[in-house]
Amino acid sequence: MKPLATDVAVVGAGPAGAAAAIGLARAGRQVVVVDRTSFPRDKYCGDGLTTGALRLLEHLGLDPSSVSSWNAATSVVIRAPSGFEVAYPFSRRGQYAATAQRRHLDAALVALARRAGAEVLDGSACEGVTVDADRVVLKVAGVGLLHARYAIAADGMWSPVRRMLGLSLPAYRGDWHAFRQYYSGVSPEAAASLRVWFEPEILPGYVWSFPLPGGAANVGFGVSRATHRTGSLARLWEDLRSRPHIAAVLGPEAPPADRPRAWPIPTRLGDLPLAAERVLFSGDAAGVGDPMTGEGIGQALLSGLLAAEALVAAGPSGDAAARRLYRLGVERHLQRDFVFTRTLGRALRSPAGCNLALGISGATPWTRRNFARWLFEDYPRALVLTPDRWQRGALGGGAFEDRVAGSAA
Numbered sequence: 001m002k003p004l005a006t007d008v009a010v011v012g013a014g015p016a017g018a019a020a021a022i023g024l025a026r027a028g029r030q031v032v033v034v035d036r037t038s039f040p041r042d043k044y045c046g047d048g049l050t051t052g053a054l055r056l057l058e059h060l061g062l063d064p065s066s067v068s069s070w071n072a073a074t075s076v077v078i079r080a081p082s083g084f085e086v087a088y089p090f091s092r093r094g095q096y097a098a099t100a101q102r103r104h105l106d107a108a109l110v111a112l113a114r115r116a117g118a119e120v121l122d123g124s125a126c127e128g129v130t131v132d133a134d135r136v137v138l139k140v141a142g143v144g145l146l147h148a149r150y151a152i153a154a155d156g157m158w159s160p161v162r163r164m165l166g167l168s169l170p171a172y173r174g175d176w177h178a179f180r181q182y183y184s185g186v187s188p189e190a191a192a193s194l195r196v197w198f199e200p201e202i203l204p205g206y207v208w209s210f211p212l213p214g215g216a217a218n219v220g221f222g223v224s225r226a227t228h229r230t231g232s233l234a235r236l237w238e239d240l241r242s243r244p245h246i247a248a249v250l251g252p253e254a255p256p257a258d259r260p261r262a263w264p265i266p267t268r269l270g271d272l273p274l275a276a277e278r279v280l281f282s283g284d285a286a287g288v289g290d291p292m293t294g295e296g297i298g299q300a301l302l303s304g305l306l307a308a309e310a311l312v313a314a315g316p317s318g319d320a321a322a323r324r325l326y327r328l329g330v331e332r333h334l335q336r337d338f339v340f341t342r343t344l345g346r347a348l349r350s351p352a353g354c355n356l357a358l359g360i361s362g363a364t365p366w367t368r369r370n371f372a373r374w375l376f377e378d379y380p381r382a383l384v385l386t387p388d389r390w391q392r393g394a395l396g397g398g399a400f401e402d403r404v405a406g407s408a409a
Contacts, residue, residue: 006032006119008311009138009148011126011161013039015297016283016304017154018109022060023308025116032148033118034140036125039110043102044263046180046295047218048194048210051096052377053298054399056305061116064400066108069101071213072400076194076372078358079245081203081351086362087193088372094398097194097376099210099218105297126155129164131277134317149316151279152307154300157266159285167273173225174264175287176205176294179233180220181241181260182212187251190217195249198358199240202228204292204348207240209250216257219250222265222294233262267291269338274330275323280307288334292345298377299334306330332389333380340382 008024010017013035024031047069049057064070072095079085090096114120121143128139129151136151153161162168186209189195195209205223212218221240228236237260240246266272268287275281282288282303289296306329314322347353361371374381378397383389 003137003145003147004032004143005147006030007149007316008032009034009136009146009151010118010154011035011138011151012154012156012283012285013110013113013120013122014043014106014154014156014283014300015109016285016300017152018106018113019056019060019301019304020152020154020282020308021113021118021120022109022116023305024311025113025118027308027312029312031113031118032146033110033113033120034124034126034138034143034146035120035122036141038123040103040107043106044178044180044261045102045297046178046208046210046220046222047099047101047212048208048295048297049098049100050295050298050376051373051398053295053301054095054098056298056301058399060109060301061112062108064098066111067100067104069099069104069212071099071211073097073099073194073211074192076196076375078196079198080355080358081198081200082355083245084355084358084362086358086368088362088368088375090372090376091369091398094401096372096378096398099194099212101212101218126160129161129279131165131279136278149278150311150319150322152304152311153279153281153285154283154304155285157264157284157287159281161279162273162281162285165276165279167276169268169272172266172268175225175267175291176222176265176289177225177228177233177262178220178222178265178294179237179260179262180218181237182257183217183219183250183254184257185215185251186211186217186254187249189249190251190254191215197246198348198354199243200351202236202240203351203354204345207246209246217250217254220260225264234260265289265294265296267294267338267342269330269335274327278319278322280310280322280326282307286330288338291338291342292348293375302333303330306333336386337381340385
């Protein structure tokens with residue numbers, strides 16, 4: 001079988017890999033994406049999209065109408081451990097938050113990558129990696145050998161590429177663990193807004209209900225692995241979802257639509273490798289998830305685009321420059337916000353700290369409006385501490401302004 005050759009091989013066709021492929025293809029690079037699964041496929045996730053993620057999706061050219069489960073939100077309601085609730089509204093100018101099932105969102109991104117000119121070999125696992133002085137050689141199931149100048153590993157938390165290169169962290173199982181279940185026929189309250197409950201015994205974790213079209217919702221919770229054993233999650237879920245204030249919002253006519261699913265979340269940016277020779281790591285493979293909320297779609301998209309930009313700028317022979325440029329990009333656009341958010345997240349570890357934070361953020365219409373913008377990454381979390389990013393457009397704004405927020409596209 002004759003080996004394939006390309007400029008860049010991308011392993012993993014999730015948001016990070018798809019974003020990288022789109023960015024590279026639009027810059028005129030030949031790209032081959034391989035993924036062990038065939039699309040569309042389910043992906044265990046909370047399905048929530050922040051403002052930052054929405055703007056990146058818009059930049060990539062995504063049309064929300066191509067995602068059948070897309071549901072824009074107008075507000076988020078958060079309940080403190082004390083029982084105090086605050087409604088945080090989003091601006092009506094564009095979309096600031098949305099929910100979309102990953103089965104549909106990821107398939108739409110793969111379709112975008114193909115339209116941009118990338119070759120996507122889904123259903124073809126990467127079974128081996130060799131890095132030479134001038135190339136990376138992948139062994140791809142059903143395809144044979146794939147030669148590339150560079151590779152981007154966007155292949156998840158347990159990154160097979162990282163393992164094949166001998167770079168895995170021993171016994172690493174993620175930093176958060178999440179648990180979700182789809183519900184149908186939820187109450188008008190649950191269908192209208194994103195809902196978050198900070199329950200005292202799972203702090204800094206939380207319970208969520210994110211609405212989907214047709215009266216459905218993604219309902220689940222996330223906990224820190226430092227405080228909860230994964231073996232207890234099923235029992236904990238039964239307790240949490242039956243609590244009166246949560247059950248009341250979901251509604252008495254809201255049956256589960258599937259069985260619950262659990263998954264790990266890596267928030268280890270800076271500890272997991274970003275680059276090794278001619279391989280760059282992005283998305284969950286680089287541990288870029290938000291250490292305070294566990295959200296990772298926006299960070300995955302951004303890391304994929306940063307990897308693509310670094311490879312384009314470095315050129316075909318500049319592997320040292322590619323690594324340096326990628327690390328600088330991640331430091332500027334992800335690492336500083338990561339450190340800042342992780343520090344602030346410590347306030348949510350106790351009921352008192354969580355109550356105080358929500359009390360302050362919900363004090364006035366101005367604080368509610370701006371806290372919602374900060375929480376949903378309308379602008380970089382650490383913007384106030386990083387003056388080099390104070391420039392026109394730094395405060396961002398909603399995405400898809402030609403669409404009415406609050407309606408399914």
